[in-house]
Amino acid sequence: MIRLLLLALTGYVSYKVLQRVLPWFWRPQIQPRGPQPEVQADELVQDPVCKVFIPRRNALVARREGQDFFFCSEGCRKKFLQKS
Template sequence: MLVRLLILALLAFLGYTLWTALRRSISSDSPDGTPRPSTSRRGEEMVQDPHCGTYVPRHEAIEERSRGGTLYFCSTACRDAYRKQK
């Protein structure tokens, strides 16, 4: 009787784990399965580099003001590559 109860509890745990993993993969915002952050671990706003798509904390990003507003880059290399694309 105790063995059956333990097996049932194990199956319930595995089912719950699979269900939550499946639900997370379906509701993810990005194609690779990782959620897109809106804030860093410290609560800082995260901004996306328009060239490579990397998210960085706003205070660490390299700002580029343009006619359309402000762009944020993860590095000077990405900023320069973005400039060359335009």
């Protein structure tokens, strides 16, 4: 009878241990959150001043009336902001 109890206890303990250890193995690999996807960063935007297309990540941004405008250079950005 004691043997059975010991067996049950051992079983219970190993069950508890497994319960603690297994989630560590099962934990999904957490993908590091890198920068924005390349596709989005390379999206072309048009400069409203000189009408040239530039990759979004290289563009200068000005926000007006809740809308983002993109510029090829600081000069274009200034021109745009002065016009308004």
